[in-house]
Amino acid sequence: MTVDDRFIRDFRDSEEPPAGTRNEIVTGPVSDWATDFSHHEPEWAADPYPIQDDLRGRCPIAHTGRYGGGWLPTRYEDVAAVAYDTERFSSRSIIMSNYRPPKDIAPVGSVPPISSDPPFHHDARKLLLPAFTKKAVARREEATRAFCHSLIDTLEGLEVVDAARDYAQHIPMRVIADMLGFPPEDGTRFRKFVETALESVNLPPEERLALMEELFGYLYAQIRDHVANPRDDLTTYLVDAELYGRKLEPTHVAGTIALLLIAGIDTTWSAIGASLWHLAKTPADRERLVAEPELLPTAMEEFLRAYAPVTMARLVKEDMHWRGVDMRADDWILLSFPAANRDPAQFDRADEVIIDREVNRHVAFGLGIHRCVGSHLARMELRVALEVWLERIPVFGLADPSAVTWAPGQVRGPRTLPLRIG
Amino acid sequence: MGRIAGVTAAETRERLLSAAADVFASRGYDGTRVADIAAAAGVSNGALYAHFGSKAELIVAALRAHGPRLLADLLAADPSRPVADLLLAVGRKLPRSRDARGSLIVEALVAARRDEDVARPMRDYVGERADWLSGLVRAAQDAGQIDPALSPGALAQFCLLLSMGSALVPRDLHAVGDEEWSALLTRLVAALAPTRPHSAKGNTTVRVQIDPERCQGHGRCYDLAPTLFTEDDEGYGQVAGDGVVPPGEERAARVAASNCPERAVAVVEEA
Numbered sequence: 001m002t003v004d005d006r007f008i009r010d011f012r013d014s015e016e017p018p019a020g021t022r023n024e025i026v027t028g029p030v031s032d033w034a035t036d037f038s039h040h041e042p043e044w045a046a047d048p049y050p051i052q053d054d055l056r057g058r059c060p061i062a063h064t065g066r067y068g069g070g071w072l073p074t075r076y077e078d079v080a081a082v083a084y085d086t087e088r089f090s091s092r093s094i095i096m097s098n099y100r101p102p103k104d105i106a107p108v109g110s111v112p113p114i115s116s117d118p119p120f121h122h123d124a125r126k127l128l129l130p131a132f133t134k135k136a137v138a139r140r141e142e143a144t145r146a147f148c149h150s151l152i153d154t155l156e157g158l159e160v161v162d163a164a165r166d167y168a169q170h171i172p173m174r175v176i177a178d179m180l181g182f183p184p185e186d187g188t189r190f191r192k193f194v195e196t197a198l199e200s201v202n203l204p205p206e207e208r209l210a211l212m213e214e215l216f217g218y219l220y221a222q223i224r225d226h227v228a229n230p231r232d233d234l235t236t237y238l239v240d241a242e243l244y245g246r247k248l249e250p251t252h253v254a255g256t257i258a259l260l261l262i263a264g265i266d267t268t269w270s271a272i273g274a275s276l277w278h279l280a281k282t283p284a285d286r287e288r289l290v291a292e293p294e295l296l297p298t299a300m301e302e303f304l305r306a307y308a309p310v311t312m313a314r315l316v317k318e319d320m321h322w323r324g325v326d327m328r329a330d331d332w333i334l335l336s337f338p339a340a341n342r343d344p345a346q347f348d349r350a351d352e353v354i355i356d357r358e359v360n361r362h363v364a365f366g367l368g369i370h371r372c373v374g375s376h377l378a379r380m381e382l383r384v385a386l387e388v389w390l391e392r393i394p395v396f397g398l399a400d401p402s403a404v405t406w407a408p409g410q411v412r413g414p415r416t417l418p419l420r421i422g
Numbered sequence: 423m424g425r426i427a428g429v430t431a432a433e434t435r436e437r438l439l440s441a442a443a444d445v446f447a448s449r450g451y452d453g454t455r456v457a458d459i460a461a462a463a464g465v466s467n468g469a470l471y472a473h474f475g476s477k478a479e480l481i482v483a484a485l486r487a488h489g490p491r492l493l494a495d496l497l498a499a500d501p502s503r504p505v506a507d508l509l510l511a512v513g514r515k516l517p518r519s520r521d522a523r524g525s526l527i528v529e530a531l532v533a534a535r536r537d538e539d540v541a542r543p544m545r546d547y548v549g550e551r552a553d554w555l556s557g558l559v560r561a562a563q564d565a566g567q568i569d570p571a572l573s574p575g576a577l578a579q580f581c582l583l584l585s586m587g588s589a590l591v592p593r594d595l596h597a598v599g600d601e602e603w604s605a606l607l608t609r610l611v612a613a614l615a616p617t618r619p620h621s622a623k624g625n626t627t628v629r630v631q632i633d634p635e636r637c638q639g640h641g642r643c644y645d646l647a648p649t650l651f652t653e654d655d656e657g658y659g660q661v662a663g664d665g666v667v668p669p670g671e672e673r674a675a676r677v678a679a680s681n682c683p684e685r686a687v688a689v690v691e692e693a
Contacts, residue, residue, distance in 0.1 A: 126656065129655075129656035129657055132657065133653055133657040134644070134645075134657065135653065358677060358680075359677075360681055361680070361682065361683050362683065363683050365683075367638070367683055367684065368684075371638040371640055375640060375641070376641055379645075
């Protein structure tokens with residue numbers, strides 16, 4: 001048996017900066033959301049829904065010159081059309097930033113399968129699906145519940161707690177660390193990686209690159225440890241996995257692990273936080289869920305609709321006239337599932353949170369071939385996190401509404417959430 | 423005083439309703455004084471109030487007595503006539519042009535927008551008409567004349583809209599001829615027929631289906647209706663067994679279908 005030496009060198013060891021195109025970074029207050037939008041400005045982070053509703057009414061596909069040019073569809077039907085159209089919209093990069101990777105990175109992309117296009121996408125995704133079925137993730141429910149209880153134990157005796165920092169963030173961190181076989185105490189590093197990938201898109205390129213190298217440096221160290229000491233987890237599974245009769249490229253293994261780590265954490269952290277935020281400010285809904293715990297699965301879907309954390313991005317493949325606007329090749333599309341979820345043409349009383357909404361075709365986990373691979377895991381974590389919280393802390397409220405902060409960018413959720421529980 | 427010599431109370435009531443229907447239809451609710459109706463009926467105001475407590479009560483009572491009743495009349499004339507055939511006949515007879523009494527329903531609906539005293543009894547009235555129509559549709563479905571997959575409430579609503587709309591927007595406004603109108607209605611009514619003939623209720627089978635081309639493994643179907651759907655090894659939805667929905671689980675089947683983000687789940691009824 002030959003030694004697996006795929007991971008000896010970091011793929012980023014090269015002295016050359018990555019190929020691709022960079023554009024001038026533009027930040028600061030938005031002049032007109034229809035022509036100059038930016039999802040990284042504080043106004044958007046604090047409350048993007050009135051902005052999206054306004055654009056849906058008057059635009060409905062907004063444009064920006066920032067990030068080298070991009071579009072923001074706000075209607076459900078336009079979001080769905082982009083999500084389904086992999087011919088004209090590429091997933092070559094799915095984070096709208098000031099850097100576009102080179103065209104030849106497609107159809108694999110840097111973090112497969114989310115960054116992949118057909119036909120490669122299907123095969124890369126197929127490798128992951130069995131580990132993320134509802135049945136597979138159900139095996140983690142008991143441990144997740146015990147962990148949630150242990151977090152609540154640490155809050156005992158406190159009057160005010162930060163539900164985002166002290167509770168929500170730790171749950172997906174622990175679950176994904178267990179699945180990947182990473183040290184559970186590395187959680188604080190994971191938080192930095194999440195902020196690197198998703199919130200630092202307007203940093204100077206060399207700073208962003210250095211942060212990315214730190215992330216991949218960590219991942220390669222973990223992978224090498226798994227090559228030396230194989231175990232029953234997703235990292236070893238990916239190290240051993242084969243596609244088209246051969247082991248995966250090292251960049252594929254590391255990219256997929258980066259994806260699972262980043263996308264597995266801040267999304268669910270955001271969903272748990274946003275749900276607790278809603279319940280903290282809506283006593284009637286909180287009391288009803290405490291009295292009727294069987295309603296939680298339905299209520300949870302409504303939280304996912306109304307506060308969908310995730311927005312994706314696409315790159316336009318060729319110049320084209322699309323639904324009334326002139327798109328150029330390599331324009332970004334900010335694919336806002338949150339905006340689609342609040343389109344009154346698709347949902348009755350779209351701007352209200354109705355915790356017993358029975359018909360709820362929301363798209364919090366996307367549409368089409370890129371449906372969130374971790375959606376069953378996220379639902380399990382969200383349900384268990386809310387069940388345990390409501391069971392242990394049935395009475396709570398916002399300690400200081402003005403102190404709540406939200407992550408900007410493509411994954412939005414509370415990052416500071418002071419709740420009065422005493 | 424209060425009674426015309428030689429006229430029974432029932433006759434007085436009928437004269438009042440007939441007069442009310444005419445006066446409301448021509449002058450509108452706000453433009454009508456109760457005294458106008460009493461005068462048109464040839465009775466005193468006091469006699470009117472002996473029968474009707476208010477103007478609001480009077481307009482809705484007039485509507486019940488003299489409002490649209492084409493379908494009811496046709497049905498009374500031939501109770502065995504197929505409902506689809508009846509609907510076609512009524513559709514053809516919907517007014518080509520505005521007629522005086524036909525405006526009564528319009529005036530009552532307009533008044534109900536502004537006046538809660540009219541709105542309350544009008545809700546009852548429209549609700550009763552919708553229930554009655556739904557009942558006819560259901561009977562037609564049981565008799566295998568109309569596709570049981572259609573919602574009786576939705577079809578009743580559609581018929582009510584046509585009937586009320588025709589009072590507001592008569593066909594001659596846009597020069598739609600009888601033949602064109604008839605041809606359109608015939609097509610619509612044909613579309614109501616069961617996909618297979620004579621599928622009397624009780625013999626229909628409700629079945630769930632998943633379109634594998636559309637399914638992306640969101641899992642809403644097996645979350646919401648775990649007895650009807652299951653997941654495969656990759657999380658894609660699968661129909662459990664032969665897909666036949668046991669009695670009592672139709673609702674779960676429909677909830678599952680209506681929550682699929684990809685619209686991959688369908689509930690079908692077969693003979």
